[in-house]
Amino acid sequence: MTGKERIALTLKGSQADKTPWVPFAGVHAGKLLGYTALEVSTDLEKLVASLLEVNRLYRPDGQPVMFDLQIEAEVLGCDLVWSDNGPPTVSTHPLAEIQEIPTRIPSPTEGRLPLELEAIRRMKREVGEHTALYAICCGPFTLASHLRGTNLFMDMILDPEYTHALLAYALQVSKKMADYFIDAGIDVVAVVDPLISQISPDHFAEFMTKPFSELFSHIRARKTFSSFFVCGNATRNIEPMCTTAPDSISVDENVNLAQAKQITDRYGIIIGGNIPLTSVMLYGNQQDNMKTVVELIDSVSTKNLIVSPGCDMPYDIPIENTLAIEQAVHETEVVRSMVENYQSTGIVFEGALPDYANLERPLVEVFTLDSATCAACTYMMASANDASRYVGTPIDLVEYKYTIPQNIARCREMGVKQLPSIYINGKLAFSSIIPSRDELVKRIREAIA
Amino acid sequence: MADMKAISEFLQKGRAKDVKELVQKALDEGIGPQEILEQGLLDGMNIIGQKFKNNEVFVPEVLIAARAMNGGMEILKPHLISANVQDKGTVVIGTVKGDLHDIGKNLVSMMMKGKGLQVVDLGTDVPAARFVQEAIAHNAKIIACSALLTTTMKEMEQVVKAVDEAGLRGKIRVMIGGAPVTDSFCRSINADRYTPDATSAAEAALAFCQNIA
Numbered sequence: 001m002t003g004k005e006r007i008a009l010t011l012k013g014s015q016a017d018k019t020p021w022v023p024f025a026g027v028h029a030g031k032l033l034g035y036t037a038l039e040v041s042t043d044l045e046k047l048v049a050s051l052l053e054v055n056r057l058y059r060p061d062g063q064p065v066m067f068d069l070q071i072e073a074e075v076l077g078c079d080l081v082w083s084d085n086g087p088p089t090v091s092t093h094p095l096a097e098i099q100e101i102p103t104r105i106p107s108p109t110e111g112r113l114p115l116e117l118e119a120i121r122r123m124k125r126e127v128g129e130h131t132a133l134y135a136i137c138c139g140p141f142t143l144a145s146h147l148r149g150t151n152l153f154m155d156m157i158l159d160p161e162y163t164h165a166l167l168a169y170a171l172q173v174s175k176k177m178a179d180y181f182i183d184a185g186i187d188v189v190a191v192v193d194p195l196i197s198q199i200s201p202d203h204f205a206e207f208m209t210k211p212f213s214e215l216f217s218h219i220r221a222r223k224t225f226s227s228f229f230v231c232g233n234a235t236r237n238i239e240p241m242c243t244t245a246p247d248s249i250s251v252d253e254n255v256n257l258a259q260a261k262q263i264t265d266r267y268g269i270i271i272g273g274n275i276p277l278t279s280v281m282l283y284g285n286q287q288d289n290m291k292t293v294v295e296l297i298d299s300v301s302t303k304n305l306i307v308s309p310g311c312d313m314p315y316d317i318p319i320e321n322t323l324a325i326e327q328a329v330h331e332t333e334v335v336r337s338m339v340e341n342y343q344s345t346g347i348v349f350e351g352a353l354p355d356y357a358n359l360e361r362p363l364v365e366v367f368t369l370d371s372a373t374c375a376a377c378t379y380m381m382a383s384a385n386d387a388s389r390y391v392g393t394p395i396d397l398v399e400y401k402y403t404i405p406q407n408i409a410r411c412r413e414m415g416v417k418q419l420p421s422i423y424i425n426g427k428l429a430f431s432s433i434i435p436s437r438d439e440l441v442k443r444i445r446e447a448i449a
Numbered sequence: 450m451a452d453m454k455a456i457s458e459f460l461q462k463g464r465a466k467d468v469k470e471l472v473q474k475a476l477d478e479g480i481g482p483q484e485i486l487e488q489g490l491l492d493g494m495n496i497i498g499q500k501f502k503n504n505e506v507f508v509p510e511v512l513i514a515a516r517a518m519n520g521g522m523e524i525l526k527p528h529l530i531s532a533n534v535q536d537k538g539t540v541v542i543g544t545v546k547g548d549l550h551d552i553g554k555n556l557v558s559m560m561m562k563g564k565g566l567q568v569v570d571l572g573t574d575v576p577a578a579r580f581v582q583e584a585i586a587h588n589a590k591i592i593a594c595s596a597l598l599t600t601t602m603k604e605m606e607q608v609v610k611a612v613d614e615a616g617l618r619g620k621i622r623v624m625i626g627g628a629p630v631t632d633s634f635c636r637s638i639n640a641d642r643y644t645p646d647a648t649s650a651a652e653a654a655l656a657f658c659q660n661i662a
Contacts, residue, residue, distance in 0.1 A: 089598075090549075091549050150551070150555065154513055154516065198507055200507045231628075235504065277599065
């Protein structure tokens with residue numbers, strides 16, 4: 001079963017062979033190839049190359065093409081501030097001081113829309129057969145706030161008429177964006193509206209039910225899946241969100257997934273979430289990430305579930321953490337025993353480490369989660385095998401899979417922190433990022449010299 | 450006779466015009482400005498703060514209540530000054546360098562004012578050195594830093610270092626908050642206090658200023 005089929009089956013309410021996994025790698029995609037956030041936000045070639053690398057290493061069932069809520073706002077006159085390690089931020093709000101309702105709808109040739117739409121088309125050609133592609137559509141409420149600024153919150157109380165009119169306009173923009181994405185071949189339109197977490201259920205009912213219902217109905221009429229992403233603590237608005245009838249809802253770490261799923265299950269809506277972005281993905285280690293994901297999956301029934309980060313992934317998330325998450329989602333039982341073995345104090349290293357200072361020939365040790373299932377591990381092992389044939393002198397090459405308890409103990413003994421990693425003569429040479437054959441051959445020859 | 454409870458209730462509903470009228474009426478009737486402040490305006494803001502913390506009210510309700518409080522304060526302030534009512538302490542607040550998000554920071558600022566604290570708002574994209582300069586200039590006891598981005602939260606460490614380098618550790622407390630910030634991050638950068646929401650931030654700031662934390 002392909003990832004795309006897995007997502008489609010899940011979004012139709014059926015159970016797939018495995019729980020689907022959708023890493024929200026926005027600007028983080030650039031990190032995989034050493035590109036800045038600015039580069040992958042503005043340069044088509046770098047963006048597509050990075051997204052393909054996400055596809056190759058993280059083995060997503062579905063993946064977003066860009067995770068940038070500022071594209072529409074930029075076209076509509078908001079100034080942006082750019083960053084090398086985060087998506088751009090809106091810095092000015094054209095309607096901050098004037099209560100007007102714009103009429104302009106972005107055309108597909110404006111701003112960065114050509115970049116985004118072409119990236120969708122290219123990704124569709126490259127990986128669209130097996131991966132579900134997600135497009136991020138800025139939700140009407142967040143788009144209205146980009147245009148109006150914080151005053152929008154006050155408008156909800158002081159000038160409901162204006163608020164309704166501005167949201168109705170933003171809805172027209174969102175519908176048009178969804179059309180562009182669908183025309184370019186997108187599989188899932190994800191309407192992302194982080195500000196939903198900042199309003200009450202009553203205000204949701206008063207202002208949001210209508211535009212969001214209309215938007216999801218529009219996407220459905222175009223025979224495309226939809227999702228409603230919300231960041232922040234949206235606990236109180238999960239049920240109101242369900243009433244707008246998206247195919248799925250994706251929640252942030254502030255929401256208790258199990259409790260939210262009880263609600264979404266009642267409505268037959270698929271829920272996605274909610275691996276903690278900062279405490280676990282950014283600052284945790286591989287074991288933390290595996291443990292968190294296994295526990296997350298255990299906390300709910302896997303029917304109607306998609307596992308994903310809580311929100312857009314921070315640029316600097318260590319690559320190996322995301323590799324570990326992919327394993328934990330797709331090979332949950334194997335990873336469960338890895339975590340148990342890692343935590344067990346009963347497993348002690350029984351062998352002896354090689355005498356690295358007195359080796360007869362170069363020793364390349366590849367530490368992997370499991371080269372049979374983890375894409376990055378497969379590539380790293382393949383790279384090591386390939387290099388071994390080109391060094392020009394016999395070397396010893398060995399793989400230690402983390403699936404075997406004694407190998408976990410060996411990792412501890414060696415102080416191996418990230419998987420996959422390549423050690424040459426007992427010293428760390430590469431971790432997480434797969435070396436080319438030439439790079440690896442060079443390092444092995446240096447070790448011989 | 451002007452009713453402090455009514456001031457508080459109008460404030461909670463965000464009815465700025467009614468709050469202003471009642472504050473004026475109370476002053477005209479000879480009620481002390483401190484009593485109006487404490488039992489009317491701050492009481493109302495306190496209740497809104499608790500409800501916000503409990504997810505019973507949300508950002509629009511807080512902003513509208515804060516607007517009503519500001520309306521009441523405009524009337525009351527000259528009387529507080531002439532009656533020599535002291536602030537409970539001064540906080541310098543801002544969103545850290547590289548970060549332009551201000552909703553969270555504004556909410557914290559409002560809740561702190563709602564506790565009777567003087568708040569100097571430096572806005573967004575504030576460099577570490579400026580936090581310290583302004584804290585010294587205003588004799589502030591607290592620097593409160595906000596960040597919404599995982600990339601900018603690291604700037605908070607620079608603020609802590611700037612306070613250290615100025616030799617003001619212990620005299621000025623560094624409080625941090627924002628969506629990606631956690632208590633363990635607070636410990637890792639050696640800041641004084643993390644709070645998860647605006648109301649808790651205001652409570653912690655007041656406790657610092659009253660030297661009970």
